[in-house]
Structures are given as C-alpha cells and as structure tokens.
Amino acid sequence: MSQSRALGRSTAATSATKVRGRGGLLPVLLVAPAVVLLALFTIAPAVYAIFLSFRRMKVGRGLLGGGKPTGVFAGFTNYAATLTDSEFWASLARMLLIAAFGVPMTVILAVVFALCLDAKRARLVGFARLAIFLPYAVPGVVASLLWGFMYLPATSPIGGDVVDYFGNRGIFFSVANVVVWGVVGFNMVILYTAVRSLPKELFEAAELDGASELQIALRVKLPMITPAVAMVALFSVIGALQLFNEPTTLKPLANAISSTWVPLMRVYTDAFVNNSIYEGAATSFILITMTVAATVLVNVASRRITRRQSR
Template identity: 60%
Template structure:
C-alpha cells in the first residue's frame, strides 16, 4: 500500500515537472512581451491634445479611435522605410543562409583541416554585440580610417549603403547559422555517404544531392530566423546614422518608431506604428513558417526514400 502511494506521488511530481520547467519562460513572456504589447495597443487608441491656445499651457489625453492607425497607413515615409528594410533583407537573407551552408559543407568534408579553429573563427563574429560590430565596420568604411578602400569607394553612398548595412548583418549572423547546419550534418549517419560513394557519386554530388537534402529542416529553420532578424533591422543603420548622410532618422521602420516616440514625443503614433508593424511581422513569420514546414515535409520524404 505504501509502495503504491509513493509511486503515485512520484508520478504526480513527474507530471508537474514540465510545467515547472516552462514556468520561468512563461513569466518572462508575459512580463516582457505580452504586457508591453497590451500597453502599446492601449496607447495606440489615444492622442495627446494640447490646450491653452498658442501658448499651449496644458495637455490632456483623449480617445482617438482609429485616427492613429489611419495616420500610419497613409504615412509615405513609413512605406519608404519598409522598402529600404526589404532591400537590405533581399541581400541579407540569401547571403547569410548560402554562406552558412557553404561553410558547413566545407567543414564537413573529409579533407577539412583545422576544423575547430575554423568553426571558432566563423562563429566568433556572432558573439560580438551588434552595436560594437557596427562601430568597428563604420570605422572600416570611413575614408579617413578605412583599410579596405574607403578612400576610393563610397560605402555610405545612397546605393552602396544598402550593401554596407547588409554586410554587417551577414558578418554577425553567418556563424550561428553555420553551427546549426554543421551540427545537423554531423548527426547524419556516415553509411549514407558510403553508399553514395559506392554508387559512384563524387564529393560535390554527395554535398549537393545528399547532405543538402537531408538537412533541409535545419536550412529552413535558419532561413526563418534570418528573415525575422531582417524584419527587425535597427542596430546597424541606427549606429551608422551619424556617419552617413544617406541614412535618415526614419531609414527603417524601427527607426521610424523610435523617432516618433523619443524624438518627436508622439508616443501614441509610435504605439500604433509598432502594433501595425508587429502584426506584419507575425503574418510574415506564419507564411515563412508554413513554407518551411512544407520544405521540411519534402525533406522527410527524401529521407524515407533514401532509407
């Protein structure tokens, strides 16, 4: 009897353990995501009205309905900032994923040497804080201090600035994605490669037709993370803004939100913009996630055919 009671107690404890483990994450999510999001939504339906005539001696908060959202939708500068963000993302996403995949495949070859040093060297930029990395690259771009041709090439020009910003983002993100893909490659059974070699496949064919097909879930996950990071572009252009006339205070949507809130002191408009922008990011993440899930399923079918 005592044994059955003790077993029942251990079973109840084990059933509660998963909930206790995820409880800190849930609390942090509520505290730093849900609560600020709800407060931003509350602020987005309000406006600050100044009273007292020309002197503006007083102000009061009034319910604005959808006025702030109407202003956001008709804000041409916001749409321009969104286009600039997409242009940088069009460079960042494919460059990050393809370079990470290339490095992972090279490190996984049988002829690779000094792989531990190479992994550390490629991953190290990811450990550098984004603001510090941007400052370092900013001095590399400046003509007065540039050792990479800044005296002859205008890295901060109206067109080249997109490549300059994207380069910093790629430099910092490739290492993390490479580690994810390389770990997936190392988890594959070596018998698959031996079978491919017996069938007469070259190392290049094994890499492109076998390895890439089997780690498609990892590639899809890295692509999703990279897309979400590109949509949240802020540190790089905001840090480079004092160094370049081509980067305005509203160059990307997050800079626009920051400027509205803390430069123009229009916290309500900034809240409305942030709500619209968050909804857009959520929609994009759902679409990209669905595409990644479809690709993941195709990878599973390939794996079953291989077995």
C-alpha cells in the first residue's frame, strides 16, 4: 500500500515537472519570433551602421593612376565632419523647435481629450473617441499630403491665401501641426485607458465632499495618471527626434524645406543622394545617442515628479 502511494506521488511529481517545463518553454517560443525579427531588422542594422561610421571610401592606385574604391578605417573622421558642419546643427535646431511646440501640445491635447471623454456629462463618447483616434490610423505620408493640399492657397479651406503656411516661419507650424494630429489620438487612448482603470469610489467620495467635475479631473484623476502622462511624453519626445516623413512629404510643396532640413533628412541625403553612406551612418549614430540621452532625462524627470506626488 505504501509502495503504491509512493509510486503515485513520484508519478504526480514527474508530471508536474513536465507541466512546469512546458509552461516555462511556452513563453520562450511565443517571444522568439519577435526577438528574431528585432535582431535581424533593428539590432543587426544598428551594429552594421556603427561599423560603417568608422570607415571611409578610399580609391586605390593602379598602373594607370586609378583603382577600385575600397572601404578603409577612418577613426572619428566622419563624426568630426558631422559635428563641425553648421548645417547639421541648423537642422537639429529646426527639429528641436518643432519638438518644443509639438511635444507639449500633443501631451496637453491628449490629457484634455481623455479627461473630457471620461466626464459624466460627456455624450457620444464612442464617436468622439474614434474621431480623435482616426488621424493616427492614417499613414503619415497620406496625412502630410492631405494637410499639404489644405495649406496650398488654391485649395486651402483654412485661409491659405491669407496665411503663408510654407514660409520660412510658417513652415514650422505646418509641420508641427501634422505631427501633433498624427499622434494625439494614440496618446489619448493610452491616457483614457489609464483614467478608466481608476477606482470610481474616489470620484464619488470627492463628489460627496463638494468637488466639481473640473476639480475632480484636475486634482484627483490627473495626479493619479501621472505615470501614463510621463510615458506619453516619452513617446512624443522619441517621435519628435525621429521626424522625417512629414517634412519630406511637404518638401515638393514648400521651398523653405531643404533636403537637409532635419537631421534624418540629412542622413537620407548623405546615404542615398550624395553616396556618402559612411558619414550618414555617423550622423545616424549621433542621433541615436541623443535619443537615448533624451529618453533617460525624461525618465528621470518623470520619476522625480511621481515621487513628489506620492509624498
């Protein structure tokens, strides 16, 4: 009898071990395709770009004074050429100027839309949520073309014959406007989801204490979704540093946009127009470094804000 019980326990333990082994292997199998794609299409190209950034093209000498061009080690020559180029810093300044307008506006509009949709008096919430999110579902190139035709004086329904949307100053607003409406819907969904996950008892208690709908939104809901707001701000900063589609699409319509108007346009021009892929790789790695630094700064700032509010 005791032997049969011991055998049953050992069999159960063996089956439990097999189940745990399968359970531990299943997540790995599910994540493996994404990891492989990430390695092939993100990590490997990034490593190769870093390798190219330290090389340059050199034309060998042959018997007739010519030879086949070959890539040789160049050290930090490509980085020095980028960092000492005034046009690179001008393109970076233009990108930061658009980010200085676009990032706060994106976050503010997303917060306002999320809080308004969660209000008690809100009507047609489903339609409004879809209408706000819809511009995000439109590809960036298509959205830029649509806005470009609305900016043109001949076809503009928003005063294109009065406001110069493609002027040296107006172009910054034009590009930032396309960027803001292209991402505010996605950020709104994140914040709206965060607001809807809050406990309703807090709002009812605040209402019993005499708080208005606006006070509940600003003093109860908004502080509690601060981590989500910080995440949205981080996404917006990263997106601003990767600005490319909107100015590139508007370039044929606006003389104020050059082929190196923002840093990523400069990378594309160096790599695929001027056939200077090595300098383009160096510029792209500099942008990656700036993006990582900006991400760290935003994370540190958001953590400090969250700690202060928790106290």
